[in-house]
Amino acid sequence: MLKFTSTCTSQCKLLPPLACECHVRCWKCERLMKVLLPLLIKDTRVTMAEDIKAKLENYRTAPFDARFPNQNQTRNCWSNYLDYHRCQKALDAKGADNAPCEWYRRVYKSLCPMSWIQKWDEQRAEGTFPGKI
Structure with a gap:
């Protein structure tokens, strides 16, 4: 089970959330993924x-x-x-x-x-x- 951290790494701040390696461990990126993922999936609805x-x-x-x-x-x-x-x-x-x-x-x-x-x-x-x- 992965543990979440409360702060982003410097790599996370430089790269978009989807390209970031820490998005699974970081609360900030986790929230961003919840917002961005539905937008990315929207194109596949057809x-x-x-x-x-x-x-x-x-x-x-x-x-x-x-x-x-x-x-x-x-x-x-x-x-x-x-x-x-x-x-x-x-x-x-x-x-x-x-x-x-x-x-x-x-x-x-x-x-x-x-x-x-x-x-x-x-x-x-x-x-x-x-x-x-």
């Missing part, structure tokens, strides 16, 4: 969207999820159902396209029994759904 579309086109059934290694996939079903509706709610609030949420919908549709989905949809409509969406 390719990420294309990757998501390609995965959706090649989708057959729910892939292996290391969080749920056992045969019982009940929790996997529940998590993907919640993730889909959380994703949909968040993107609707931003006014963005819901296409990234489609993955969760396909996974929970392939894992969950239809009776569960119908029951949960009714509970959401009535306002008695037990999950946090």
Whole structure:
């Protein structure tokens, strides 16, 4: 485990944070990385969207999820159902396209029994759904 220092090294002050070797150990550079990294990743969002579309086109059934290694996939079903509706709610609030949420919908549709989905949809409509969406 790396320990963080409270001051930057002289090398850090001369080089940009991404080229600096101490950015992992320095609190100042760590904060800069949290600000700069999303800006650098912003350019790759187009390719990420294309990757998501390609995965959706090649989708057959729910892939292996290391969080749920056992045969019982009940929790996997529940998590993907919640993730889909959380994703949909968040993107609707931003006014963005819901296409990234489609993955969760396909996974929970392939894992969950239809009776569960119908029951949960009714509970959401009535306002008695037990999950946090």
